[in-house]
Amino acid sequence: MTKRREQVVRVSDAEGFAEAGAVLTIDLAAIRANYRLLRTMLGGARCAAVVKADAYGLGADRVAPALVKEGCDTFFVAHLSEGIALRKILGESPEIFVLNGLPPGAEGACAAAGLIPVLNSEAQLVAWREHAARDRKTLPAAVQVDSGMARLGMPPEEVARIAFDPRAFDGIDVRLVMSHFARADEPREAANATQRAVFEALAKMLPAAPRSLANSSGIFPGAENHYDLARPGCALYGVNPVPGTENPMLPVVRLEAKVIQTREIPAGSGIGYGHAAKAVEKMRLATISLGYADGWHRRAASFAFLAGQRLPFVGRVSMDSIILDISALPPGSLAPGTLVELIGPHQSVDEVAAQAGTIGYEVLTSFGSRFHRVYVGG
Numbered sequence: 001m002t003k004r005r006e007q008v009v010r011v012s013d014a015e016g017f018a019e020a021g022a023v024l025t026i027d028l029a030a031i032r033a034n035y036r037l038l039r040t041m042l043g044g045a046r047c048a049a050v051v052k053a054d055a056y057g058l059g060a061d062r063v064a065p066a067l068v069k070e071g072c073d074t075f076f077v078a079h080l081s082e083g084i085a086l087r088k089i090l091g092e093s094p095e096i097f098v099l100n101g102l103p104p105g106a107e108g109a110c111a112a113a114g115l116i117p118v119l120n121s122e123a124q125l126v127a128w129r130e131h132a133a134r135d136r137k138t139l140p141a142a143v144q145v146d147s148g149m150a151r152l153g154m155p156p157e158e159v160a161r162i163a164f165d166p167r168a169f170d171g172i173d174v175r176l177v178m179s180h181f182a183r184a185d186e187p188r189e190a191a192n193a194t195q196r197a198v199f200e201a202l203a204k205m206l207p208a209a210p211r212s213l214a215n216s217s218g219i220f221p222g223a224e225n226h227y228d229l230a231r232p233g234c235a236l237y238g239v240n241p242v243p244g245t246e247n248p249m250l251p252v253v254r255l256e257a258k259v260i261q262t263r264e265i266p267a268g269s270g271i272g273y274g275h276a277a278k279a280v281e282k283m284r285l286a287t288i289s290l291g292y293a294d295g296w297h298r299r300a301a302s303f304a305f306l307a308g309q310r311l312p313f314v315g316r317v318s319m320d321s322i323i324l325d326i327s328a329l330p331p332g333s334l335a336p337g338t339l340v341e342l343i344g345p346h347q348s349v350d351e352v353a354a355q356a357g358t359i360g361y362e363v364l365t366s367f368g369s370r371f372h373r374v375y376v377g378g
């Protein structure tokens with residue numbers, strides 16, 4: 001399905017292509033298909049979408065409206081500023097939760113944008129409640145409890161204290177009680193069952209509201225993780241939510257860089273910064289216009305591909321360019337302007353991440369601002 005669409009939309013016809021050094025193609029139809037798959041897996045539970053960090057670097061202004069068309073009406077961002085921007089994009093009706101909660105003094109801005117803060121502490125709850133009282137309004141909120149990750153959320157003793165205060169939630173409409181798994185991608189770890197038990201116990205002490213625990217990886221082990229609402233992010237964007245097994249999601253991004261220059265070098269030549277590589281025999285090289293300033297990790301020893309042929313990187317990754325060994329290609333098969341694949345059918349986001357010693361999330365969110373972005377399947 002993805003392949004056929006790429007043949008219809010020729011990237012090289014797009015406006016801005018000629019000026020670009022590299023092209024990032026984002027398949028909105030694949031994101032929608034991934035959302036549908038997750039919704040099917042969730043059965044009766046609702047499926048939100050996490051679009052923090054500009055939809056994991058792929059563009060919340062395009063991704064979120066595409067998900068609305070698929071029936072998604074609940075979104076999560078991390079920062080209040082992201083929520084304010086997303087509200088302008090989506091209009092009034094979708095629910096937008098702000099995971100990092102309320103920064104002190106930002107209650108007015110949060111309320112004005114119609115955002116739902118995830119209250120992570122008693123202090124945030126008090127600030128939100130006082131804001132509601134001042135404005136004589138009922139304000140919506142989510143409450144996050146720390147079920148065993150020690151990152152965000154009210155610790156059990158705080159929940160217990162609040163539970164004894166009959167006025168704790170005056171003026172607050174609790175729309176969600178949530179927590180987050182520390183080890184969802186390791187479903188056999190006992191920590192997951194422990195977190196479920198703690199989550200359920202803490203949720204019982206709070207006002208009755210829909211409950212939410214699962215991120216992408218948390219959806220896959222089974223219904224015991226689903227509760228009322230799931231919060232997938234990475235799986236929507238094609239990152240494998242079940243590491244170690246075949247990726248059930250459709251790939252979403254394709255990254256290609258242009259060849260800038262080719263050359264032939266004699267044996268003994270030093271290649272790139274620090275002469276970190278040396279030609280043991282005659283070699284042919286191509287330099288492409290993508291580097292660490294575009295979010296391609298410098299430590300990632302890696303490959304590019306031309307029509308399925310693997311082209312190894314040689315020497316160090318520069319800020320704006322990378323040198324490829326093209327000795328294995330027939331002469332003339334590459335020229336300035338030729339696109340080589342860095343992420344796509346021959347090399348997944350997760351493979352690139354593994355080579356760099358990181359995770360697919362970081363590869364996507366590191367993508368720089370210089371890419372020419374093309375949206376297909378919209």
Ligand SMILES: *Cc1c(COP(=O)(O)O)cnc(C)c1O
Nearest residue numbers: 050180215216217231232233234
């Ligand atoms: C980022 C985040 C998610 C989404 O996680 P994925 O692993 O990308 O699915 C869900 N919930 C919380 C609290 C998060 O911070």
